Amino acid sequence: MTISKPVWGLLALITFVAVVHLLAPILMPFLLAAVLAYMGDPLADRLEARGMARTMAVVTVFVVLSLFATLLVLVTVPLLIEQVQLLIERIYDGLEWVQQTGLPALRQYLDLPEQKKPMEAARDALSEHWESAGGVLFYLWGKVSGSSMALLTWVANVTLVPVVTFYLLRDWDVLMAAIRNLLPRSIEVRTVTIAQQCDEILGAFARGQLLVMLALAVIYTVGLWIVGLELALVLGLLAGLASIVPYLGVIIGISAAGLAAFFQFDGLLPLLGVAAVFGVGQVLESTVLTPMLVGEKIGLHPVVVIFAILAGGQLFGFVGILLALPVAAVIKVMINHVHDYYKDSELYQSNADAIEQDVAE
Known part of the structure; x- marks a missing residue:
């Protein structure tokens, strides 16, 4: 029994989706590293074009970007911590204003009876149900203390990102050439053309x-x-x-x-x-x-951007949000090629000939 090419393509797509779904918990650092390597590759290519070895160009880009990121963190994090503390104070002041001014004014405007203040009511309810509240606190503490493995996994992923980024950035051109070499010769030219258009859109949009x-x-x-x-x-x-x-x-x-x-x-x-x-x-x-x-060459309508982000988050969580816009850009390129293929097909041309004959008659 001979399996046709569309069936092989469908089987390959189903296998790819299944593998991504099964490996989703560990894919995040590799996806983030791939994005960083993709964005840093043009800089490395420019240095390489000026006579610098690929590894040295990658090291230069990696060091410069790392120093920039470190400097940005050192400058902004202390300020952000101070601002977050101030934000917490302002939120507390806002709650106090609502309790002291907003609610009494609203109650007087609506002619509602006086009630116990929300803070006092919450304190009384907590004292009356202290035993059950303590059980909830112990439950939450158990959840937090039991998440140490998740914390260690997160730290490991953060540490893994720069390592994977370096190796992907160093071997990026080699990987792209290997993927191109694996493509069937019959579709290699069209696939490379589509990939170049996707790269143009993705690069312009991301950067x-x-x-x-x-x-x-x-x-x-x-x-x-x-x-x-x-x-x-x-x-x-x-x-x-x-x-x-x-x-x-x-x-x-x-x-x-x-x-x-x-x-x-x-x-x-x-x-x-x-x-x-x-x-x-x-x-x-x-x-x-x-x-x-x-x-203007991106061509992603704002409604498409919003829908893509919401759909990606709904289907694949944070990974889907990260990949939503690149996937939307790739789908846009594919739709353009399908549209061109349809316009050149016999189905469209036969319809066009029939319409011209009807108009002539």
Whole structure:
């Protein structure tokens, strides 16, 4: 019995999906390392083109990026810790305002009877059910103490990422050549063409979108600092990172920053300043940053980006979120080729001839 090529392709796809599903718990460091190696490969290629050996070029790129990441962590982490502590204080102040001012005003406006304050009610309920609450605490402590193996696994994965990244980056061109050599000769040219188009889209999107996110984080942080917001750094970074999803960064940023400004300042002027910061950031993103850093050749509609991220998270969790946009870009390229194939097929041409005959008649 002879198995046709489409059946072989379907079997290979099913096998690949099954293997990925079974190995999902250990794939994260390798996927992250592959992404880092993919993004660092153009830099290594440029150094190699200038006469530097591949290993030395990879070491140079690796050391420079590692030093940059270390410097960034050393500078931002202490500030972030301070900002997070301040954020916790502001959240506590906000809860106090809700309890002392907001709820009494709302109760008086709605003409509701006086009730025990929520904090006092919670304290009384806890004292009445201390025994059961203690059981819950012991249960949570057991879960936390039993997760030491998960913590060790996480530390091992973090340590594994730079090692795998180095070796993948060093042998990236060799791996790509080996994969190309394994392709059937009948589809090698078309497959390489599709892969090059996917690489162009993925490279432009990954590097460009990362630069856009960093630029927006700087713009939001500096702008909120000029306004005088105490949580400028943490809110600016949060809005910048969330901008990977269209309009999500500005929505989260303006909501959180507006709430923080409401509790920190008196009057509407700081709130207008916060709105102006995110308005300027949105204008710069749409008119300067995205056209200059990402370009128009990506072609991923904002609705497609949102759907891809949500679908990836629903199907494969965090790994799906990480791979959502690359997979969406690859699917877009494949759909374009299927569309071209259909336009050149006999099915489409026969329909076109029939329509022309009907029009002629």
